[in-house]
Amino acid sequence: MRLPAARGPLTDELIAALRQPAGSVQLFGAGLALDSPAAALSDDDLQLGLWICYELHYAGFTDAEPGWEWEPELMSWTRALEGLFGSALRSCVSPAPTPGGDSIADRLRALVDADDGPALSRHLQSSATVEEFREFVTHRSLYHLKEADPHSWAIPRLRGKAKAALIEIQFDEYGAGSLSRMHSELFRTTMRSLGLDDSYGCYLDQAPGVTLAISNLMSYFGLHRENRGALVGHLAAFEMTSSMPNRRYGKGLRRLGGDAAATRFYDEHVTADALHEQLAAHDLCGSVVADEPDLADDVLFGAACALHLDNLFAAHLLRCWASGRSSLRVVETERLTGYRASETDSGAVVG
Template identity: 60%
Template sequence: MRLPVARGPITAHLFSLLAGAPGERVSLPAPGSASLHDDDLQLALFTCYELHYRGFEEVDERWEWDPGLLRARAELEGHFEAALAEAVPRPLPVPPARVRGALVALCGDGDGPFSRHLRRSATLEQFREFVVHRSIYHLKEADPHSWGIPRLHGRAKAALVEIQADEYGGGRAERMHSELFRATMRGLGLDDSYGGYLDRVPGITLAVSNVMSLFGLHRRHRGALAGHLAALEMTSSLPNRRYAAGLRRLGGDATAARFYDEHVQADAVHEQIAAHDLCAGLAAAEPALAGDILYGAACALAVDRIWAGHVMEHWERGEPSLEAAGQLVT
């Protein structure tokens, strides 16, 4: 992946620095607003985080642990965490023994107008836009949550490994969920390259991914990371069943729909493991993390709702939900 196009003063300055050698003094402009929708802030954070994943072709890999860049990133994270705190009320605390029940109550059944729209009435172009938005995360699906494995122990660690093993295809590359999603993209005539649509998605789409990286890359957020994963798993089966049905309604074949079919089956099992063994197990081992677990789940649900609202608002106005940059077809 190459560096994307800058979207403001933060990314313009950041990308200029990353084009050079590490070791330079790093000072980034402050964001215009601490917002989940701020394109400049979210793209800057996404870029900093991406250095811990696959990186960028033209960026020296030593930037990953450059002290100056890490300090600058921490300042951006402070603004991001403030935006999260404003957008996501912290759930009321519960005793560790009640964490599982609180998660169930928080997540509900995972139903919502967005999945119903894709099932019943979305156009093919809208479905393709949906897939483009989701490609920012799904092409590296599971990677952000895997940062939690070395930070957990005992029952919670074993549960996380069990979930992640399925996400990575049980050792078979072609069954990795990221690879199944690439097949969905190809079936829709989309570019399946990693980060291929980074310049097309808005800040709120990047924020969905940035929440996972924020929680995954900081040990202090290990409770929130577990709760975040649990919320994804506990609200996955029904929407994915609708996505699969919607894709078939629009002419998608079994290969294109397999990603969604797989999540209907796998996540029905994962939600039990995530709620009972991962989150309840972590709360029992580290009671002080019970509140963080619920907050992580609340962040997953709230940020996704905000993202879905952004997309639906554009569609209801008859507008595309992506940044203008030509046609989506490869």
């Protein structure tokens, strides 16, 4: 993956710096004007800047100079962006009160059950066009092509039953040691069935800030030990809200002509996440809070953040589609159109 195009003064400065030898450039952190704290959650410049910084801890960029990952200048710059992101989350997300005497699993269940976000999965199941489904998969590729990696940062930060529960969940996510069963590989098959390029990060330039924020949230929680409670709460909400939507996604893709290979990613999550839900809420979060009771509020906050950003994402897609617009950023580059005629003509899903 190569560095993307800049989207404002922050990313213009950052990307130019990453092409220079590490430590040779001073980052000033160009000012970012936001209308409100909430604007940070979808701001293209801020979210892309964070995504780039975080990606240096994952696969990185072929055209970034080596040595930047832990460069103090960049760490300070990243922390400034995280400050804006964290403040926006605290300003916009407040978990609904739940009975303090209930178990953390019960409190998570109450939080999830109270969520009434936009019905994106229902739209994709019953009425989405092929192009809308392509767009949805394009958005999700920014996370699903490295699925489970952000939550794995918690493994060395947990102990005992909590660690064992997380490893059991992650073992399934990584295909139980089989490459062909890894969830990221299953998603690649889904992408190819829709005529999309399954190269890692291919659609970064097309992903709007609200899409990048979903991945950034996981990395923000995962890369800081102090956020370990929020990270496991995020994973619990992720698993507890996964089974039914994935059932709907699978049905929607079959309605559009997808075969068993195309829908396997979604079908796999219907059964796997029903089990993961219990593991995440009871064995993982329950054990974390039993060991460290002070983390209960962090667990609930992480779960609430996951729900909030997913709702912002769903609202963006549905709002764009209702007005006849693409939900992706317009990029005037043929390789980023999200459609490869040769593959579609040779068997990909068509309307």
